């Protein structure tokens with residue numbers, strides 16, 4: 001066990017555990033968009049930033065990827081953290097300001113508009129679909145392609161994939177409802193979105209799908 | 211693309227997932243680009259998703275999924291070369307070859323691409339053809355340089 005300090009409170013946490021887990025376990029609200037316990041953390045959205053003091057150094061770190069270590073001091077509410085998160089959410093708003101989840105997170109952080117030009121993208125590149133497909137479905141039908149401002153999600157070679165099993169894990173995980181199964185999979189998927197945006201499976205009993 | 215030669219490349223890197231970038235580099239050196247069929251074979255034989263290989267192949271600027279000419283002309287548009295007129299050199303090269311950036315000339319001789327810094331800013335503006343560097347380029351020198359390549 002490691003002894004750490006969070007917002008001035010001394011706590012014990014498992015050495016190496018993701019800091020985010022510890023914070024949430026303490027009931028601290030940490031906004032996230034790219035995090036889901038079912039898959040490995042990835043550090044894409046940067047909303048979970050906290051200030052970590054380790055020895056003489058203090059830095060901003062993505063808590064979802066930061067492993068707990070003896071003696072660190074964490075601040076989740078400092079001015080620096082608040083400012084950084086607001087900047088991050090402004091950038092996310094600029095990229096996909098039409099996405100309800102992004103708007104909601106922005107609002108929680110007290111941000112309603114972005115100073116940056118709007119791009120109206122559907123996907124925020126959190127990579128949850130990629131990780132879900134690889135780690136839960138064990139398939140790997142989608143991945144990032146290109147990079148920087150040209151980065152997007154795609155199945156191999158930009159054509160619908162034969163590897164995709166149509167499980168719709170990516171659809172469940174996507175915080176932006178941006179995944180279109182029929183664009184990923186070469187054959188029609190047994191899963192269909194109904195009008196409420198829920199995924200329905202034609203193979204399993206309908207009640208079995210959440 | 212020759213499947214046996216590609217297998218040789220993969221063997222050289224032990225068919226290891228960690229060797230995929232090296233395989234792509236070798237394949238590109240032989241074919242001058244990455245044929246989709248090759249990417250597919252690598253994914254299959256190494257046992258990683260094709261989407262992963264495609265992701266790697268599209269991430270690095272040095273990889274090309276489109277066939278490239280026999281010679282790669284890279285016009286540097288990095289900061290120093292930009293300031294020293296790299297843009298004008300690029301204009302001249304594309305005009306002389308009659309082909310836009312990123313495209314191959316119809317005769318398959320050249321592909322022209324912009325690069326962001328080749329690491330010798332003191333020679334700006336710089337053009338490289340394959341592995342050869344041409345520093346202090348001017349529009350006048352372009353034709354002479356291109357003439358050296360068949």
Ligand code: FES
Pocket residue numbers: 031032033034035042043044045046047048049062063064065
């Ligand atoms: S939850 Fe940590 S970066 Fe997204």
